[in-house]
Amino acid sequence: MLILFALVPTVAVTLVGVGTASRALSLLSARSAWERIALSGEQALAATRSAPLTVEQRAVVDRHEAELRQSVELARRFDFVAARSMRLVVAGAVLVVLLVAVGASRVAGHLSRQLSRPLDELVGWTGLIRTGRPIPEQPERLGAPEFEVLRTGMRTMAQELDTGRRRALDAERAEAFRESARRFAHELKNPLTPIRFAVDRLRRSAPEELRDTVEVLAEEAARLETMAKSFAQFGRLPDGPAADIDVLELVTRVARSTVPERLAVTIEGNDTLPLVHGFHEPLVRAITNVLLNAVDACGASGQIDIGLRHDAPFVIITVRDSGGGIAPDTLVRMFDPYVTTKPGGTGLGLAIARQTMDAHQGFIDATSTVGVGTTISLRLPVERRTASTEP
């Protein structure tokens, strides 16, 4: 179509041009008229010469004859040149038409590529988005600027879709973990009550030589009970009415009951911290778990520094310990359930803390250097958004 658009007017203009030129040239040449004038002029000159003429008159006649011959000669030459230049004009016109055709086809090809290549690319992207594969990071910049706008829009859409997919997957996984934890806690609790009663009876009536054995039984039963409690906590999302919580007061209380005296604790925070609207018991559990890990990491001696500050819209709690630190492979997984490096650990402490932070629309993360210590940060929003807040 584009070639036709270019060719039709070019051919028309060329034809009109060639026609006009040939007509103008034939008008200009007027060779036959000159031939006739020459013929009649020669007859007139011959007649004039046969008459008796003065020297001046003969000179005038000779001049006229020379002029006449020169004009006829010029007319013939012009005709000769005009005939050949017409051929040149036609050849030039054909060349121009060919050049225009080639140029038009190149322009047409370029324009169609400008449209089709970015469109192909975008169609490819829709396939990648559909199957959840990533869009290439640095694509060739193809097509008009509008395509760049389209690309940016598609990238944003793909990212949002990806985030949504990942969230849905995480939520599904978390629910599956919670479900198995609930069942496990339930199965564990049933035999624990009779075991506890039996151990109590044994404590009272066991002979002296069995006392150590009974103590081992009692300790293991208590450990199982703690484990059942952890599983039960993890299997349940924070519930109950939300309240305004003084985080400094809560953290101070938890630190007092969790950190043994052998370890040095500092708490830095001021009274101007805003109250956080949240779930009291789950927050106590989350901070207890983080502090228990710090205590475990410090071992026999060490330092735990707790900091609280307001950095809108969050109240940020940091727990820094001088323990042995966390290996990088554990660091990236330790908020997942059942990840533990401790004998007898459930690997649920930090998973419960993260679950609590999720329920508050907050965040928990960690930085650690092996041999130096670990810092856990909990960011709690002061106000939760209401739509998706209540668990």
Ligand SMILES: Nc1ncnc2c1ncn2[C@@H]1O[C@H](COP(=O)(O)OP(=O)(O)OP(=O)(O)O)[C@@H](O)[C@H]1O
């Ligand atoms: N402050 C810390 N210093 C060193 N390692 C830590 C620290 N906090 C967590 N970890 C590592 O992360 C793992 C997971 O911690 P998490 O609290 O979830 O489970 P756990 O402490 O192993 O078990 P549980 O909490 O049931 O006693 C720990 O086993 C430990 O390896």
Ligand SMILES: [Mg+2]
């Ligand atoms: Mg723990």
